[in-house]
Amino acid sequence: MSMKNLLESKDFEVPAKHRSEEAQKNWRKLVTLVRNKRRRFRYGPNFEKRTQAMEQMEKIRDKIRISLVAYMAALKFIHAGEHGKNKLSKEHHQEPTIEEDTPEENLETDLQKDLSDEARVAGFQVHPDKLASIVGSFEINTLRKVKGVEGLSRRLNVSLNTGVKSSDVPFRQNIYGSNTYTEKPSKSFWMFVWEALQDLTLIILLVCAVVSIGVGLATEGWPRGIYDGLGIILSIFLVVIVTAVSDYKQSLQFKDLDREKKKIFIQVTRDGSRQKLSIYDLVVGDVVHLSIGDQVPADGIFVSGYCLLIDQSSLSGESVPVNINENRPFLLAGSKVQDGSAKMLVTTVGMRTEWGKLMETLSESGEDETPLQVKLNGVATIIGKIGLGFAVVTFVVLVVRFLVEKAINHEFTKWHSEDALTLLNFFATAVTIIVVAVPEGLPLAVTLSLAFAMKKLMGDKALVRHLSACETMGSATCICTDKTGTLTTNHMVVDKTWTFGKCKEIETNGCTNTINSEISGNALTILLQAIFHNTGAEVVNDKNGKKSILGTPTESAILEYGLRLGGDFNDQRRDSKLLKVEPFNSEKKKMSVLVALPDGKIRAFCKGASEIILKMCDKIVDGNGEQVDLTAEQARSIMGVINGFSCEALRTLCLAFKDINNGYHESIPDSGYTFIAIVGIKDPIRPGVKNAVKICLKAGIAVRMVTGDNINTAKAIAKECGILTDDGIAIEGSKFRHKSSDEMMQIIPRIQVMARSSPTDKHVLVKNLRGMFKEVVAVTGDGTNDAPALHEADIGLAMGIAGTEVAKESADVIVLDDNFATIVNVAKWGRAVYINIQKFVQFQLTVNIVALIINFLSACISGSAPLTAVQLLWVNLIMDTLGALALATEPPHEGLMDRPPVGRDVNFITKTMWRNIAGQSIYQLVVLLVFNFIGKHILRLDGSDAITILNTFIFNTFVFCQVFNEINSRDMEKINVFRGIFSNWIFVSIIVATVVFQVIIVEFLGTFASTVPLSWQLWSLSILIGAVSLPIAVVLKFIRVEEETKHHDGYDLLPSGLDNA
Secondary structure, eight states: OOHHHHHTOGGGOOOSSSOOHHHHHHHHHHOOOOSOHHHHTTTSOOHHHHHHHHHHHHHHHHHHHHHHHHHHHHHHHHHHHHHHHHHHHHHTTOOOOOOOOOOOTTHHHHHHTTOOHHHHHTTOOSOHHHHHHHHHTTOHHHHHHTTHHHHHHHHTTOBTTTBBOGGGHHHHHHHHOOSOOOOOOOOOHHHHHHHHTTOHHHHHHHHHHHHHHHHHHHHHOTTGGGHHHHHHHHHHHHHHHHHHHHHHHHHHHHHHHHHHHTOOEEEEEETTEEEEEEGGGOOTTOEEEEOTTOBOOSEEEEEEEEEEEEEOHHHHOOOSOEEOSSSSOEEOTTOEEEEEEEEEEEEEOGGGSHHHHHHHHHTTSOOOOOHHHHHHHHHHHHHHHHHHHHHHHHHHHHHHHHHHHHHHTTOTTOOOHHHHHHHHHHHHHHHHHHHHHSOTHHHHHHHHHHHHHHHHHHHTTEEESSHHHHHHHTTOOEEEEOSTTTTBOOOOEEEEEEETTEEEEOOTTOOHHHHHTTSOHHHHHHHHHHHHHSOSOEEEEOTTSOEEEESOHHHHHHHHHHHHTTOOHHHHHHSOEEEEEEOOOTTTOEEEEEEEOTTSOEEEEEEEEHHHHHHTEEEEEOTTSOEEEOOHHHHHHHHHHHHHHHHTTEEEEEEEEEEEOSSOOSSOOSSOEEEEEEEEEEOOBOTTHHHHHHHHHHTTOEEEEEOSSOHHHHHHHHHHHTOOOTTOEEEEHHHHTTOOHHHHHHHGGGEEEEESOOHHHHHHHHHHHHHTSOOOEEEEEOSGGGHHHHHHSSEEEEETTTOOHHHHHHOSEEETTOOHHHHHHHHHHHHHHHHHHHHHHHHHHHHHHHHHHHHHHHHHHHSSOSSOHHHHHHHHHIIIIIHHHHHTTOOOOGGGGGSOOOOTTOOSSOHHHHHHHHHHHHHHHHHHHHHHHHHHHHHTOOSTTHHHHHHHHHHHHHHHHHHHHHHHTTOSSOSOTTTTGGGOHHHHHHHHHHHHHHHHHHHHOHHHHTOOOOOHHHHHHHHHHHHTHHHHHHHHHTSOOOOOOOSTTOOOOOOOSGGGO
């Protein structure tokens, strides 16, 4: 078996997502040689904690199921009782009355038991634990006895209209707790020092050092006898401190990222105004506004709302969503809003909720290792085993030679303490070879590089939720992106309208009289009703009393248009009553409401995708506001207007209404509407998107637009962005979903735009791209229904501004500015991580090979190792922690996007890397072995200290070979390795620090490091020999190697050699 095949073991390959726990445990079992498990697997999954979390989840589910059964039984009992009362009233010809439950005598005592006097004085009339029990155990009887949500709000001293007063927040937090979860305390720096000391080889070396000091004092006396042992102790101290500092800084980066991940905001009413708050600032008594895609931030009671559908699967395990209303009012933290909207009174927060208790356990369960970490754990294990073999053989050879020499000199029976010290040094050298040979830093370098990349991406508006996503993004071959807000600015304004047979451009700074001058009074009334009643947006007053619009950009644009027509939002809605609301969702592509108007009429309003609304209409409003029949010719004319708006890259929506003449209906009708207007909304393309798309295409990443918009709008935007080309296909979701597998196989590679797509269409596209074509797919999403596609994709990208909490929860990366250019930046950093780890592996394998072979051959031939334990510990520090810091934190350069993506099954250690490793290793070994065996003659050294000088020179030369090879490793293919070197201060600092400390070790710490000061000539020669590796690297890069195909599209690696200079 070749070295290449040995290091690329299939046992250490895992998928980036959706891997089983068994697969993770299996590869862990194969990692048999680990110096420091606590450090190696610090950020990995804690299977014990995960098991605890699962057990706790089951307990919560059982509790919820039992509570639900009791709750449903109580509801049936209550309904049966009410039905009986109503029946009795009818039999006696009386009006049915609702007899209020009188509270039981001990209810007040039960509610206020153990409540502090301070809380009672402040007006609170219910204990936090009892309040938590009412909601958590679905105590519907108790809720009714306290007069429902209104009665409960009085007991919590809060108005459901104005909400909590900001001045009361600290007091409420003191009484009822804050909405935060108990987290594992952060580790101090000294904990990282302690963990670094858990390295088994360092512990063995410490024992050797202590024994060495004891033997040394007995044989050589004070202070000479302690030098060797103290040198090892000081070296271990240096290794531990540098390692701990690096790990501690890394932990701070992860802590900052975790803090960002937890920034979730929700709309609440406080101080009488609507405002956005962090969920961690919520208190008991807050009135929270929930909408589609929100995560319920605390336990609470339904106040009011429409069609509220809650997904409780994360808590109860039941996949069927639950309708929440006045009769079923309990909302649990951690559940998600699948449909509808509502207001909720917060009753329980933080650790008093079941969700809080679950979060405490989950926070300690760790994150799965990335595929690259797993792969490098495998590489480290195999190299470690090889190194262990070398160390054992080296120790055996040294001991055998020593014993043979004693036998030859007839001293086999004469043993002195010096002999014990010699054997101890042999053992320390062998252990140190294991320290160098087991590349503990390989998998940890991935964590370091990813942490560095994630921190940088945070500053570039991308929050990476899962480590593996940053790594996988570097291999992305396809990005399926939304249009609105990602390719466009999401700053929407109504640009054109078609109302009552007339097309009109809307001036941004136009006055009200100009905009509505051509619309008759009756027609204007109908238009304003359609705008103000059928909207998910609101006109609210902020803290300063200034009016502002809260809602999605589309809703806000239409509402702003209504205000500019001269309408008043509050006047329109004050005397009307919303009977039913069907919120907009990406499946139906429309929003409908049923309204009781002040004149007694019941009217349905509908708005949404233009062609869908047009098909629902059989009448149209004329210029006088009268309803007339919609002819086929008029319908074709309207369709022409819609297409005309769409071709101008305007997003079109249609408004319609229907009078309900037969009284209140449970469902909103889907036909028989009267057409009112077409609204053309302008949403300009983001600056830089066209260039970002161009970069993607040059990098071998296909860009596909998947949008719910009209196909003409989508095509116009796609052409402007450079996504839709002459040979590309634009298709509607309705046509795509009816294609057979064979047809999909033919058209999917050419699909560049999918319009009027549903979340299911997006999911099918992603699944087929991954399954049929083995693409590495990144998908953007913002809605609740996008969650399946985000989950299915290799990399799910949720929008930070427009995205719902459900979408963000399912995503791997949150794009904080919703910008496509940010996604391209994530891909660039992903590639940088992969390349940086390859650089580090190339550098470390070279050091490993040279250090192992030179000590082994020298031991076999001469009976002594030229590199001592202290020197090898310093070399280990250079190649491990410092090498990882230097090479794994290189920022990306533009050239990374000039090459195709790395395929799924490509070997991590490439032929190019093997070429560089082999070339540099051979050069270093030849030079160092020549000096090891005939160095005294070449350097003309004589005298009693000749051997010490030679060994110092070999050690110095070896270190400078690594310093220059570290510079070589900055680019594995390009000749100019100095490009951009001074822009990376970390790299420059580590190189300078390495050189400075090497000078200190050689010139001033010789007593401990077994070195002697060198002449300037030997210093110059050491540096020169190290520097020769630079031209050798140039020569190696002219040697062409055939790399394997990158992925299914047939891209190959960029050629190495002169083409790459």
